[in-house]
Amino acid sequence: MANQGMHPERDFYQQTIASIYNDFQRQYLYRVILPNNFEGAGDNVDVITYFVSSTGTPQEQTGMIPVDWQNSQIKVAGRTTYTPWSVTVKDSVEANVYQYFNNWRRLVYNRDTGESSRPKDYKRNILLELIGETSASNIVFTMRNCYPETIGSSTKDYSAEGLMTFAVTFQYDDFETDKKIR
Numbered sequence: 816m817a818n819q820g821m822h823p824e825r826d827f828y829q830q831t832i833a834s835i836y837n838d839f840q841r842q843y844l845y846r847v848i849l850p851n852n853f854e855g856a857g858d859n860v861d862v863i864t865y866f867v868s869s870t871g872t873p874q875e876q877t878g879m880i881p882v883d884w885q886n887s888q889i890k891v892a893g894r895t896t897y898t899p900w901s902v903t904v905k906d907s908v909e910a911n912v913y914q915y916f917n918n919w920r921r922l923v924y925n926r927d928t929g930e931s932s933r934p935k936d937y938k939r940n941i942l943l944e945l946i947g948e949t950s951a952s953n954i955v956f957t958m959r960n961c962y963p964e965t966i967g968s969s970t971k972d973y974s975a976e977g978l979m980t981f982a983v984t985f986q987y988d989d990f991e992t993d994k995k996i997r
Contacts, residue, residue: 844946845870847902850939855918859911863904866912868980870902870943873958873990900958901984906969913966916983920963937962941985953994960988 847867851860878893906912922937924930938960945954967982 841948844948846944846946848942848944849915850941853919853922853937853939855915855921857911857915857918860915863912863915866905866907867902868905868978871900872943873900873956873987874898875990897987897989899964899984899986900961901982903980903982905978905980913981916963916966920966923962934960934962938988941987955993956990957993958985958987958990961985962987 847864847870849860849864850856857863875895875897877895879890880893882889882891904912904916919937919939922932925932939962941958941961943956943958945956947953962985963983964986965982965984967984969979969981971979
């Protein structure tokens with residue numbers, strides 16, 4: 816009758832995983848902190864943060880350089896690039912959220928004047944904060960030197976009942992992560 820009533824998977828979890836990690840990250844516990852330090856950002860940037868309805872974590876990719884050596888090929892790491900990062904946002908009836916991103920985008924290229932600003936005038940950092948259920952620990956992704964590359968369109972449909980959303984895609988130079996314990 817050895818091992819009767821034993822649950823090896825549960826025991827493994829309790830003895831190893833649960834002793835090292837408190838819990839798993841939830842998909843819905845995050846916050847995107849947008850910049851408010853540019854002309855035309857408006858006074859409601861803190862509120863616009865809560866209009867972000869979905870996003871993902873930033874991605875980096877390292878290319879491969881094949882090096883021929885004798886009768887084989889060795890692969891070494893090449894250039895690291897950062898894929899565009901996007902958020903989906905809900906808009907208000909007054910279109911404040913769209914106007915915020917449009918004002919930022921106009922710093923990159925002003926279609927009225929045909930001029931582009933200097934990168935220091937339009938590149939800003941954006942924070943993606945992953946929040947724990949108990950707020951015991953947070954992971955913060957800082958995307959450095961971001962600017963809105965694309966402000967997406969929103970779908971209009973008489974047969975739909977959902978909220979109007981649009982995607983904003985950002986380019987950024989790189990990102991870093993920081994674990995903060997509260």
